Amino acid sequence: MTPQDDHPLRYGLVNELHARPSPRLSAPATVVYTAFKETDRASTRDRRRDDEHLSSLAARYGAPRPDPEANHYAGPLGRHKLRWERHTEFVTYTAYTPGLPPRAFDPSAGAIFPEEWQAAAPGKRIAAVIIQILPLPEDTDEAREVMEKWFVTDGLAAAWVLEEAALVAGDFRIDAAGWMRFAIFVRPGEGEGRVGRIVQRILELETYRAMSMMGLPRARALSSRLNALDPQLSAIVEGMADDSRPADDVLQELLAVSARLEAEATQSHFRFGATKAYEAIVMDRVAVLRESRWQGRQTLTEFMTRRYEPAMRTVISTEARLKTMLERTDRAAELLRTRADVQRSAQNQALLESMDRRAALQLRLQHTVEGLSVVAISYYALGLLSYALAPVASAAGMDKAVLLALLTPLAILLVWGGLRRIRAGLEKPPGEDGH
The missing domain is CATH 1.20.58 (Methane Monooxygenase Hydroxylase; Chain G, domain 1)
Structure with a gap:
């Protein structure tokens, strides 16, 4: 078998499974994340604007130019590692940096994404997260004291994850600098891949929470x-x-x-x-x-x-x-x-009943007119016969009035029969006369 024998989509679909691997991270480390979405018709937006925005960030740090056809990108930005992903409605930028800022959740950690660059984004920011990854103290009460300093305790959510491999904490609030904060306290010896998956899940959790609440x-x-x-x-x-x-x-x-x-x-x-x-x-x-x-x-x-x-x-x-x-x-x-x-x-x-009544009335009127027509035609026919038969009656010695009286029933009968035949011919359906 050769590659030409494979379905044209086979390799692309398999590569999609490995396109977005989880990062590999170890404590201490800082993760800065932001996502942008256009305010209207984001699913049909011009993807070239996403590529141009990413290219401008890469050029700012001298990073390799991204492939405009790709939906994901990874590369170094100075001492940071950048991961970019394009989704149906939004794009995400994640920067991983070893070590922690001088102060906990210092807004300067977000300077990897300059404000003027964010303002030029095709869309608006829907998520902005800073995650600090720290070693888990031997006394977990120390972690509690740190959480109480960093987060609003009223909304604080904190739990062990992945069979107590790490302790995750966050209050799902936005601080004065516009960032949402999460802390991950990792047990000593946990693998970098496992820590990276925890970070990835937290970022996805916040992003899809924001998108769903749209x-x-x-x-x-x-x-x-x-x-x-x-x-x-x-x-x-x-x-x-x-x-x-x-x-x-x-x-x-x-x-x-x-x-x-x-x-x-x-x-x-x-x-x-x-x-x-x-x-x-x-x-x-x-x-x-x-x-x-x-x-x-x-x-x-x-x-x-x-x-x-x-x-x-x-x-x-x-x-x-x-x-x-x-x-x-x-x-x-x-x-x-x-x-x-x-x-x-x-x-x-x-309407049909009204038409039936009118048809019945017309029929009665027709019969009346027909009767009058028989009388009128018979009258005129007898008038003509009186002139035609006058010599015959005189030669036969018959009174003209008697002859007309004898012919009157016959004339009326002939006229009536003729009109009946004419009406029957008019009422006969087409085709029944053999034509």
């Missing part, structure tokens, strides 16, 4: 619009039993509401679908960390259950409400169409 503002705005449409729809449905209103008029009002609901569904379909997909990734990333409780603190799973899942339920319930209202309009429209059809059938029946 559906929440849309759901809230949509909910307010549905609140306005719901009474209109209810009034239309309740008024369907009012026979004084034509069904066609009610149907037009219902179709106007239905058109607005369909427009809302079209505009929200992608965002709500993406929200559900991102939510599934978030919950998967939490699950693969395999948490266990540490000193009674809430775990990441508990934090998500209390703070994150209500937002997702809002999106799901709003989408379900929109779907229910669309189904209601479809059912109501079907009932109104049936009602309109019944009304049209009744109107058609009344």
